[in-house]
Amino acid sequence: MTVLHSLDKYYDRLASRGDVVPPGYSVEPIGFVIELNEDGTVANVSERRDPSGKRAKLERLPKWFGRQGQGSTPFLLWDNTGYALGVTKKTSEKVLKDVAAFKALHLNALADQTDIGLVALRNFVEKWTPEAFVEPLFQKSFIDQNLAFKLVNESRLLHERPAAIQLIERLRQPKDSDPVFCLVTGRHEAGVRLHPKIKGVDDTSVADVPLVSFNENAFWSYGKEQGRNAPTSEAAAFRYGAALNRLLDRQTGNRLKIADATVTYWADAEGVGEAAAAEAENLFGALMEPPSDTAEAEKIRNVLAEIAKGRPLTEIDPKLEPTTRFHILGLSPNAARLSVRYWMTDEFGKFAEKLARHYEDISIEPAPWGGRLPSIRFLLIKTTALMEKPENVPPHLAGEVTRAVLEGLPYPRTMLTAAIMRLRAGDPPHTGWHAAIIKACINRSAKTEKEKLPVARDPDNEYPAYQLGRLFAVLEAAQYAALGRVNASIVDRYYGAASATPARVFGPLLRNVRNHVSDATKRGKGKWIEARLNEIMSKLDPNLPKTLKLEDQGRFAVGYYHERAWRGPGQPDIETLDIAEEETK
Known part of the structure; x- marks a missing residue:
């Protein structure tokens, strides 16, 4: 099923709930309303704000086309102050053309209207001049906002009057539009030339941009212009545009952000019912962005554990139906x-x-994220982004990782590379975030069970790289037991080299560790260190490897984390040298 076909079907679900505008309309912000007397004079001007009081109020307005290029394309019965009043912060020749086009449209469209509201607007348009935009009726803050009209002492806006609704329905019908074979509906219908604009995708250059467009001749083929290259009926184009704009609305629960991608998701109610579709969307949102509340996070962990055991979804929650058709769309600017x-x-x-x-x-183990499960977004920020800034997550990598998670594919090798490179660049290896994703990358690509890394500390692991990671953690503990906190620990100075070229680094470190053990013993600390060193060294060949390949560098990282975080019997916290806790004080 294609993206547009799925969105077209979702429109029906939205329409059945009353959550979407009908054809010919769009939800747009209105900053203020001009109240008109019957003769077209201005009786009052009232500001419109949403319940928060910070933003313009969203209204359902007649809009069945978008603006394209530098031409003047006014909207019917509403628009911004530049078009409707000829007032903007920056006056230009285009503003004069825009307000003239708005006036011409309404004088022509309202010429034969007898409804008192529409007649009042026609009179207003005939008499209005930009010089009338003065305080106290009109505030400077109104400039460049959208405005609508209504009759004084009425609550409904002009476009909601029955006569206006009939006018909108007549004017929005396509004129001289050749039928096309619609690729969405499979029927011959009036085709759309310009596809709808989509709002709600983060970081776009403008507020609304098309999903489908052909803005250069080079993109045309077989002599087809604009939307004819992707033949879609006007009805289907409106439906998919309205559905997608609704999904991307920040007030809905069907939207999340992963790196540069704005992700939306929805379920088909066909065959399963509205309750099952809504429950699927709710659970998917919670699995993708686990809640921070401890009790809610525990519920999600329990659900995941039951799914992992193979328990049917209907037993976990009777409202869930596993066969519900589900769609996930990631959009980038x-x-x-x-x-x-x-x-x-x-x-x-x-x-x-x-x-x-x-x-x-x-x-x-131990889980670095505590009681809350990590979302894909947060996992990427912690393990691949410079300074853990969301904007520094590599966009293509984020897309590949998301696809790997949701399609059950091996994690991309670039994810393993990125996590290891961040460790070598100075990210703290003791946090466990990098070790977790490294373990996942290696295990999904492993060809045998032997190649897989353990969840918890494994003293008998056969891989030298894992044992070298354990050894490096014990060497760090010896330094800390002997010297306490220092400006630059061996992890700060040698982690990158030790994980990549162990033979070159471990020799000097092992020669020096005896001094650290001796000093620590004099301080009454680290009594367990020498025994642990001997235990690990017994599992290593005297000739340490000169270099470690990428996967082995990953095993080194996991071995280091396991050993450093382990709490064994007879090893009190003060002697396990919990540097992670010390550094957060």
Whole structure:
């Protein structure tokens, strides 16, 4: 099923709930309303704000086309102050053309109207001049905002009057539009030339951009211009645009952000019912962005554990139906249109299983994220982003990781590389975030069980790289026991080299560790260190490897984290040298 076809179907679900505008309308912000007397004079001007009082109020307004290029394209019965009043912060020749186009449209459209509201607007348009935009009626803060009209002492806006509704329905019908074979509906219908604009995608150059567009001749083919290259009926174009704009609305629960991608998701209610579709969306949102509340997070962990055991979703929650068709769309900003970062569609039960497997793959002890499960977004920020800033997450990597999680594919090798490079660049290896994703990357690509890394500390692990990571953690503990906190520990100075070229680094460190053990013993600390050193060294060949390949550098990181975080019997906290706790004080 294609993206547009799925969105077209979702429109029906929204319409059945009354959550979407009908054809010919759009939800837009209105900053103020001009109240008119019957003769067209201004009786009052009232500001419009949403319940928060900070933003313009969203209204359902007649809008069945978008603005394209530098031409003047006014909207019917509403617009911004530049078009409707000829007033903007920056006056230009275009503003004069815009206000003239608004006046011409309304004088022509309202010429034969007898409704008192529409007649009042026609009289207003005939008499209005920009010089009338003065205080106290009109505030400077109104400039460049959208405005609508209504009759004084009425609550409804002009476009909500029955006569206005009939006028809108007549004017929005396509004129001289050749029928096309619509690729969405499969019927011959009036085709759309310009596809709808989409709002709600973060970091775009303008507020609304098309998902489908052909803005250069080079993109046309077989002599087809603009939207004819992707033949879509006007009705289908409106429906998919309205559905997607609704999904991307920040007030809905069907939207999240992963790196540069704005991700939306929805379920089909067909065959399963509205309750099952809504429950699937709610659970998917919680699995992708686990709640911070401890009790709610525990519920999600329990659900994932049950799914991982193979328990049917209907037993976990009777409202859930595993065969519910589910869709996930990731959109990224592009120059003149939106870029589809990924599009996935499958049964909801399959996606739930893939997410359960992902959380099982990244599990490590002790868990670095405490009681809350880490979202894909946060995992990427902690392990791949410079200074842990969201904008520094590599966009293509984020897309590949998200696809791997939701389609059950091996994690991209670039994820393993990125996590290891961040460790070598100075990210603290003791946090465990990098170790968790490194473990997941290696285990999903492993060909045998032997190659897989353990969840918890494994003293008998056969891989030298893992044992070298353990050894490095004990060497760090010896230094800390002997000297306490220092400006630059061996981790700060040698972690990158030790994990990549152990033979070159461990020799000097092992020669020096005897002095640290002796000093620590004099201080009454680290009595366990020498025995642990001997235990690990007994598992290593005297000739340490000169270099470690990427996967072995990952094993080094996991071994280091396991050993450093381990709390064994007879090893009180003060002697396990919990540097992570010390550094947060």
